[in-house]
Amino acid sequence: MSTPQTLQEETRQAGISAPLSEHIALLGDMLGEALREQAGPDVFDLVIELRRLCRDAEPDRIASAFAEVAHRIRPLDLETITWLLRGYTALFHLINKAEQQEIIRINRERALHSNPDAPRPESIAEAIHTLKQQGASLDDVLALLRRLDIQPTLTAHPTEARRRSILFKQQRIAALLHTLRYGKPTPEEAERILAETRNQIRLLLATDEVRPERLHVEDEVEHGLYFVRHTIWHTIPRIYRDVQQALAQYYEAHVDFPVFLRYRSWIGSDRDGNPNVTPAVTRHTLLVQRRTALELYLTALRDLRRELSVSDQQVPVPDALRASIEADAAAISLDPIRLRQYQHEPFRLKLSYLIARLERLRARLDAPAASSPAEAYTSTDFIADLRLIRQCLDACGLGEVAHSGPLSDLLVQAQTFGFHMMALDVRQHSRVHEEVVTTLLRLAGVTDDYAALPEAERQRVLSAELANPRPLVPRGTDLPDPARSVMDTLTVIREAVAHEPLSIGSYIISMTHEVSDLLEVMLLAKEAGIWRMDGDTVHCPIDFVPLFETIEDLGEADAFMERLFTHPIYRRHLAARGQFQEMMLGYSDSNKDGGYWMANWALHQAQDRLGRVCRRHGIDFRLFHGRGGTVGRGGGRANQAILSMPSACQSGRIRFTEQGEVISFRYALSDIARRHVEQIVNAMIRATSRPYDGDEAVPVAEGAPEHALMDRIADRSMAAYRRLIEDPRFWPWYTKATPIEHISRLPIASRPVSRKTGGEVDFESLRAIPWVFAWTQTRYNVPGWFGIGEALQALIDGEPGTLDQLRAMYRSWHFFRAVVNNAQREMARARLPIASRYARLADANGHASPIHDLIAADFERARNALLRITEQEHLLDINPVIQKSITLRNPYTDVLNLLQMELLHRYRQASEQERPSLRRALFLSINGIAAAMQSTG
Known part of the structure; x- marks a missing residue:
């Protein structure tokens, strides 16, 4: 070139x-x-x-x-x-x-x-070193590690344009x-x-850069599993080795600790707005993931068998290993050649039996009816066998071999991935559940039009039916869609958790507004045989997760959870789930709804308030962050986002989505994957180590001057943003000035760009991803900054002392600094002279557009305000690497x-x-x- x-x-x-x-x-x-x-x-x-x-x-x-x-x-x-x-x-x-x-x-x-006194920045060693410097004992560190629960979640969001x-x-x-x-x-x-x-x-x-046809869900499943096989599978043991090395370096300790890092997936099970994710597709996904896990284990076991050439003629073999091999021999027949070959190599013989067990499981994947529970060999059994091998190596005087190297790595992988690879979440829109419940209650003769009932009456009807052991309709009833599809999906869930309890994680309800939105799903789960109540005791193997997506719902999220936690039946459900609740926050739709600043502030306050309400009720909780790749959809550095979260929601648990092109960037290369994951673990250790005493360490307490200022910025910026998108000239301009028409046809995913099933797409029905995609293509990057110019300029110019207050907040408040820096990065990446030429496409005569003028004016106001707050000469002077790129x-x-x-x-x-x-x-x-x-x- x-x-x-x-x-x-x-x-x-x-x-x-x-x-x-x-x-x-x-x-x-x-x-x-x-x-x-x-x-x-x-x-x-x-x-x-x-x-x-x-x-x-x-x-x-x-x-x-x-x-x-x-x-x-x-x-x-x-x-x-x-x-x-x-x-x-x-x-x-x-x-x-x-x-x-x-x-x-x-x-x-x-x-x-680096050296022990100055470890590599943002590494696991740095986090453990910091704890040591703060006076934490080994017991303190191990207790903290036991609290960690980190679950990155792969999704098939249509943001990866590359084949x-x-x-x-x-x-x-x-x-x-x-x-x-x-x-x-x-x-x-x-x-x-x-x-x-x-x-x-x-x-x-x-x-060819462009696919010949739109992806099928099965293609997306395979795409996600590619990164699991080639990087994630190998990255996980590296992370635990880093933890072990740090503990040895700073505490001279060689101890076991539970796994705290597991992956989840929505690929093949996210049904919200994607009619291509059928129950059959979800069943296929579970099968493919299980096959992938077994094949990875078989490869690892064969490699380990080559390594563990320990002879009983050289070292004494523990009785426990001999007893285990005898039990295996009673259950499985090995090739006589293999038995003779390994007659003096008991570890190789034991591994051969493990290989045979897993090969048998793999062979039965396509014929599940051929296996019986009595013959089942579970991931728990597999982990126990690997631990036995480690204990016996220890007893043979081969402790270093047992606790470092391929056996140790395989044990970590088995504890992380099980036989299911990644737990699937099922997601569906609350409106669909309402329609299905309405159908079932009408067929059962309970009420003719459940959907027309007020919320209090809905809860009364749902509570009564949850407490009633009878089914609403006889098993096998021919149901209309979408009832049939939803119930078939729940049947897949029931069968999956019966076979592998960890194969399904959560059932997520999009656009959660009322308590009835969760009770509806519980009733459907009861109908499918997943949820049941015996007297006062509930039995349920999965979590039900509300997803808060709009600015209004984020503002009411804590009040919603207060009502949910005090609902008698839901409280019993929580007892069945170990007093644990997961809650999901939507970064994309909140930005599309309220603009950049309001979305960030609403999400931050929701996190704080949700943490507080859970703590008040004694609920163990995990926040699930639905972040995209771009700043306009909650993107940015994941570790910085963790450190910016309020201390009230730092429970040691976290989930976040890894979407589209983010998966490719973070997991295509093993060294990049390792860096990404270690930064997350570093941030979680640091954030979890901060004590929570009910008082926030940063200025978010209601009534604080900083809180009031953030409210005023958010309100003004949202008002400016809503004026833009509600301008009657806006939508026609957007559809002509951007390539949204062609983005909607781009063959990069199985999911449609709109939740509408027919007719012309409008602003409300357009999904957040293509909304942001089109702005990125035209170099406006509107979702990453628009509205803050008018808000900041008005407050800086109209309220004496505001600029000094904002500068102090930028210096001392991690969250505020992250919001400002993400906005300036998006503005630095924008290119208004190019964007202005796109704007002319919306005019038949190629003239400038009033909509463009509105955007450009706010860009200048935002640029000037951010430069004054950050005390820079140019945007991104604080990050010259990105600036130069x-x-x-x-x-x-x-x-x-x-x-x-x-x-x-x-x-x-x-x-x-x-x-x-x-x-x-x-x-x-x-x-x-x-x-x-x-x-x-």
Whole structure:
């Protein structure tokens, strides 16, 4: 893509580090070579020229530079435009991987320069070292670790625009770069690595960016499991080794502690608005996950069998191992050859029996009726067998072998993943449950129109039916949809937990508004045989989780939980669940509902109040954060978000979603995955160690001046945001100025972009992901900042002393600083001169838009206010690494935007026969801008 005088100099001029600059220049040159080979020298020259026009323009000449590039693009044929898109998109794929290698390099450098007194920042060692410095004893640390419960949750949210074919090639190129830098290759080996890298780039450029059809749910399941197999499976033991090493370093202790890190998944079980997630799909997902777990264990067991070549002729074998082998032999027949082969190697023989047991389980996956409970071998049995092997190695004098290495890793994996791999959550909209309950109660003759009842009457009817042991309808009744689908899903849940109790985690109710929303699901679970009440005792193997998503519901969440906790039947349900309650907070819909600042403040207050109400009622609780990848959907650094949470909600437990492109970024490379997870564990240790005494350590207490100021900012910013989206001119403008029409057709997920099943999509029905996706494509980034300009300027200019107060809050309050810094990052990534050109697409004559003027005016107000609060000269002066990356990326991204706008214009003028090829090019442009911005929705 470049010569040494262009891209390498450009990266260095932008202040990029020398190692990263070298990687980008190397990859850019290889891409340029591939582009010349495949598209020809004219296309290559045009790529360089268009980039140069955008790069070299002075700030006051940027608009004319964009006009010149647009003029140069206008006469190009579609094939040439497509090659330009492919070239720029491939470049960003390569830059993104080079930047990840830079993150790995920096962490390695920090590790090399760390020592026990100065451990690597944000590592597990740093967290344990901090506890030691604060005077915590070993017992204190172990008690804290036992409180931890961290559950990242993979979802299939449609925000990963790249095909798996592209991801694989990116990962291969990243591995080659890693080997080139750290593998100390000989000259001949280095040349082979470079040659393979060139070939991978050639293949990257020759691979379709756009899928030929929309993903199926089964594809999404396989996509999620790919990351489990290739990184998460191997990352988990590394995290526990880090904890063990830190305890040994700072406490000279070698002790066991329970696992505190488990993964969950929504992929294949999230039914909210996705008709493609059927009961059969969920059953298939459970089966595929179980098969994946068994195959991973079988691979690990075979590797371990090769390792544990301990002979009874060299060391005494404990009686416990011999007794266990005799019990195995009574239940399972091994090949006589294997028995003779391992007659003096009891550990290998024991492992052979374990392999045989798991092979039998795998063989029966497709014929579950063939297995009987008496023959069942559970994950608990498997863990017990692994512990027995460890104890016997200890008894043989091989303690180090027992407690470090592959056996120790396998034991951690078994405790983490069981035979189910990841517990599935089922999610469905409260409106669907209401419809199903209405149907069942009508068929049962209880009430003709449950949906029309007031809340108090609903609760009375539901409570009576929950206490009544009879079913509402006879088993096997032919129900209409959606009742049939919901009840079939609950049947899948009942069968799954009977087979593997941990295979299903929670049932989540979207758009929870009233107590009846949870009681409805409990009644449906009772009807399916999952929930039952014997006298005053409830039996139920799963949790029911309210999801608070709107600003109003977040504001009322604690009052809702107060009513729920005092409901007599629900209180008995809590007793069945060990006095434990999970509550989920929706970051996406709250932002779409109330704008950036209000959503953040409402979520922060909800966390504080939910923590307090749970503590008042003696309820053990876990907050589940439904965060997306972009700032507008709750994105940002997960560890900083944890440290920003109020102490009232720091229970030691946490869940958070890992969505779409976030999964690919965080889990594609093992070193990045390990860094991400260790930062979360570090933050959870630090946050959980803070004592909670009922008084908040940061200024959120109602009545405090800071609290009142935050309320005023939130109210003003939401008012500004609502004026924008409720302006009658807004929605027609949005649909014409952004590529939302094409985003909705992008074949990147199984889920529709709207909850509407038919008719035209409107603001209310459009999901939050495509809403944010379109703003990101046009470089406005509205969900990440809009509304704060009007609010902050009015308060700073209108209330003396407010600026000093805001500066003090920025310096001392972690949450406030995170909100401000996330907003300034989104604003730094925005590009209003480009956005203004999108705005003209909404006008038939290409004139400027009043809606754009509203957005641009608030952008200037927000920029000025944030610079005054943070006392910076430019946005992101506090983070020069990201600032420099944006500077490097902007000229290339600008060209992608200008190409997309030309395609949008052509598409709207085209005939029906011309549109399919233009739409495919538009899909490619969307992928390219997503790669450039490193985010979608």
